[in-house]
Amino acid sequence: MKRLVLVFICAVIVGFSGTQAAAYDYKVDDPYVATIVGTPDVLEWKEVPEEIDYELMGLKVFPDRPTPDVFWYQREFLYTLSYQKQAAPLIFVIAGTGSSFYSSSMIFLQKAFWGAGFHVICLSSPTQMNFITTASATCVPGNIVEDSQDLYRVMTKAWEQVKDRIKVSEFYLTGYSLGASQAAFVSKLDEEKRVFNFKKVCMVNPSVSLYTSAKILDDMLLEINPNLTPEIFDRWFNERITKFGEIYRMMKEPQLDHDFLYDAYRLLQKKGQTPRRENMAGMIGTVFRLASSTMIFTADVMANYGLIVPKNRVLGSADSLTDYFKVANHISFVDYFNDFLYPYSQSRNPGLTKEALIEGTSLRSIEPYLRNTSKIILMDNEDDLILTPQDMAFLKDVFGSRAKIYPRGGHLGNMTFKDNVAYMIDFFKS
Amino acid sequence: MKRALCLMLLTAFIFLAGCGTAPVRKEPEIPAKYPVSKYVKPDVTYAIDAYDPWEPMNRRIYNFNAIFDNYVFLPVVSAYEFVLPVFVQKGITNFFNNLTEVTNLTNSLLQFKFVKAVNTFGRICINTTVGLGGLIDVATLNDGITREDEDFGQTLGFYGLGPGPYLVLPILGPSNVRDTTGLVVDSVVYSMMIGQLIGHLGLDNTQEDVLNYSLTAVYAIDKRSNEPFRYFKTGSAFEYDLIRKLYLIKRQFQINN
Numbered sequence: 011m012k013r014l015v016l017v018f019i020c021a022v023i024v025g026f027s028g029t030q031a032a033a034y035d036y037k038v039d040d041p042y043v044a045t046i047v048g049t050p051d052v053l054e055w056k057e058v059p060e061e062i063d064y065e066l067m068g069l070k071v072f073p074d075r076p077t078p079d080v081f082w083y084q085r086e087f088l089y090t091l092s093y094q095k096q097a098a099p100l101i102f103v104i105a106g107t108g109s110s111f112y113s114s115s116m117i118f119l120q121k122a123f124w125g126a127g128f129h130v131i132c133l134s135s136p137t138q139m140n141f142i143t144t145a146s147a148t149c150v151p152g153n154i155v156e157d158s159q160d161l162y163r164v165m166t167k168a169w170e171q172v173k174d175r176i177k178v179s180e181f182y183l184t185g186y187s188l189g190a191s192q193a194a195f196v197s198k199l200d201e202e203k204r205v206f207n208f209k210k211v212c213m214v215n216p217s218v219s220l221y222t223s224a225k226i227l228d229d230m231l232l233e234i235n236p237n238l239t240p241e242i243f244d245r246w247f248n249e250r251i252t253k254f255g256e257i258y259r260m261m262k263e264p265q266l267d268h269d270f271l272y273d274a275y276r277l278l279q280k281k282g283q284t285p286r287r288e289n290m291a292g293m294i295g296t297v298f299r300l301a302s303s304t305m306i307f308t309a310d311v312m313a314n315y316g317l318i319v320p321k322n323r324v325l326g327s328a329d330s331l332t333d334y335f336k337v338a339n340h341i342s343f344v345d346y347f348n349d350f351l352y353p354y355s356q357s358r359n360p361g362l363t364k365e366a367l368i369e370g371t372s373l374r375s376i377e378p379y380l381r382n383t384s385k386i387i388l389m390d391n392e393d394d395l396i397l398t399p400q401d402m403a404f405l406k407d408v409f410g411s412r413a414k415i416y417p418r419g420g421h422l423g424n425m426t427f428k429d430n431v432a433y434m435i436d437f438f439k440s
Numbered sequence: 441m442k443r444a445l446c447l448m449l450l451t452a453f454i455f456l457a458g459c460g461t462a463p464v465r466k467e468p469e470i471p472a473k474y475p476v477s478k479y480v481k482p483d484v485t486y487a488i489d490a491y492d493p494w495e496p497m498n499r500r501i502y503n504f505n506a507i508f509d510n511y512v513f514l515p516v517v518s519a520y521e522f523v524l525p526v527f528v529q530k531g532i533t534n535f536f537n538n539l540t541e542v543t544n545l546t547n548s549l550l551q552f553k554f555v556k557a558v559n560t561f562g563r564i565c566i567n568t569t570v571g572l573g574g575l576i577d578v579a580t581l582n583d584g585i586t587r588e589d590e591d592f593g594q595t596l597g598f599y600g601l602g603p604g605p606y607l608v609l610p611i612l613g614p615s616n617v618r619d620t621t622g623l624v625v626d627s628v629v630y631s632m633m634i635g636q637l638i639g640h641l642g643l644d645n646t647q648e649d650v651l652n653y654s655l656t657a658v659y660a661i662d663k664r665s666n667e668p669f670r671y672f673k674t675g676s677a678f679e680y681d682l683i684r685k686l687y688l689i690k691r692q693f694q695i696n697n
Contacts, residue, residue: 083671109675134675240479241484244486247488251487251686252689254693255689255690255694255696300676301675304676307677319472320470327500328503330495330499331681332678333480334476335681336479337475341474349474
């Protein structure tokens with residue numbers, strides 16, 4: 011009898027999860043694969059215009075700030091605008107860690123929202139080079155509260171720049187990954203400043219705690235080798251980039267942002283080979299490391315902090331940066347936090363403890379706001395790699411019925427999947 | 441052509457000279473917390489390393505190219521793309537692809553890659569006749585014969601010549617001494633062929649010159665139009681290093697194939 015009951019229970023569970031799975035067609039059930047491969051073309055949201063009218067806009071956020079010679083090409087803050095001829099809501103989109111509005115995810119969202127009838131302004135992440143050099147007040151990103159103030163300033167100025175040209179009915183806000191966490195803080199700031207009075211905010215795969223998520227991504231490199239030395243990492247990196255020749259031949263236009271490492275995997279998959287799990291974790295970790303090394307180097311130069319580049323050294327536009335690249339690749343985000351962001355924040359705010367800084371850059375610090383505002387929704391995945399089980403429980407608890415949690419997708423793997431895009435667009439349209 | 445080239449080089453050097461001013465140091469340097477001396481071993485070759493003895497000059501030319509792209513090349517390309525319907529642009533691309541097949545043909549032969557040579561010869565025949573002088577790439581249709589990708593730089597590599605120092609060419613971008621040599625040789629062969637073709641049209645000297653210049657200009661614009669690369673779009677502070685490495689890897693791969 012007992013066995014029968016057990017069988018029955020098992021059958022129910024299997025049957026139940028079976029129907030659940032059938033309801034959601036995104037089939038990649040390995041979160042690492044999902045994160046790297048994303049959504050197969052045939053399952054992507056199809057109502058995306060092939061071509062998009064967009065304008066590249068430039069802003070002088072801090073007109074008096076000199077541009078260091080080494081960043082001579084970063085003269086102004088750049089963002090993109092796509093607008094409708096008629097009145098429509100304007101959606102601000104915030105990119106994920108280290109990404110610009112040029113990244114493929116951003117271009118996809120821009121097209122999807124524009125195609126659905128919205129005005130769209132795409133903003134690079136406050137951790138991205140162009141943002142740090144031209145629009146960050148401190149030039150040292152990672153403190154979400156300050157980064158969100160920077161975002162708000164940029165959004166306000168961008169709006170001033172375009173408001174005579176477009177008719178806006180309401181303002182919406184969205185972002186993915188770190189951009190989603192920042193969207194929450196920006197929304198909270200907007201409750202005081204009321205420049206936009208955001209009606210709807212959609213957070214896609216946020217990090218709950220920037221520190222925790224960054225540490226998870228840092229640690230993925232250890233799956234290459236638990237005793238990862240600079241030499242082992244360098245050999246690994248060499249193996250990855252050597253695949254580029256083949257990628258170049260297979261793909262007419264290889265992505266040249268940090269994601270290009272993922273193309274090697276997509277290539278292997280096309281050939282019917284499956285890379286090992288630790289390689290996938292290592293690849294995700296490497297992509298994160300490449301993004302964070304640019305962030306760290308840029309912040310170091312801009313703040314003249316002396317982390318990698320000797321303090322007071324003035325780099326020229328033709329100086330070799332190769333050695334700094336090698337050093338930056340050895341610095342994890344946690345190192346950056348401990349050796350740069352925290353002491354730097356502490357020097358301006360003497361009483362600050364490390365725990366307080368970590369807590370302050372977590373969504374937990376604005377929990378009451380997130381719990382009580384009805385304008386913010388969450389779209390996330392049960393198997394998101396940048397969240398701990400506690401983080402996921404926190405999100406489910408705080409957002410309750412405003413949380414849409416998909417069973418699969420890893421970190422952002424399903425963001426361009428048809429159901430997910432439809433969900434976002436429905437939310438903004440309803 | 442020569443005059444235009446001189447003008448470009450002159451502009452380049454004026455710009456480069458302007459960039460060369462040494463930055464002023466105000467306060468004494470303090471060693472970094474993660475110093476290069478501790479983390480970079482001089483006797484180790486790292487993944488990102490490349491033989492680049494002329495790096496300062498190359499970086500200046502890289503920067504010049506970015507500016508030229510931004511203020512001259514890309515605006516012209518945009519105007520070109522705006523004015524001409526897509527099918528006309530496609531036709532022009534095909535036309536030049538057909539003309540430059542001569543590079544693929546000669547270099548496939550020089551490397552004894554006879555299958556590639558036969559494929560290329562077949563493409564030229566089909567596209568020049570059925571494809572209306574190369575305007576339509578008939579050969580590629582229906583999983584037909586795809587275009588090969590051989591040049592004299594690869595031929596030199598095939599015969600064992602190393603890449604030599606990395607070199608960023610004004611306007612043309614990443615290269616190395618071997619590939620630049622190859623480029624010159626391929627260009628001479630191509631120009632000779634174009635000269636022969638134009639010679640058969642029965643034009644006078646001035647007309648021939650105008651046609652030749654126009655062809656070169658349209659070829660350059662068409663080539664840029666089909667090249668998605670944009671300077672400083674990678675979002676990496678180490679773009680020069682990454683592009684340098686990826687270029688060299690790509691070329692090595694092409695030589696091996």
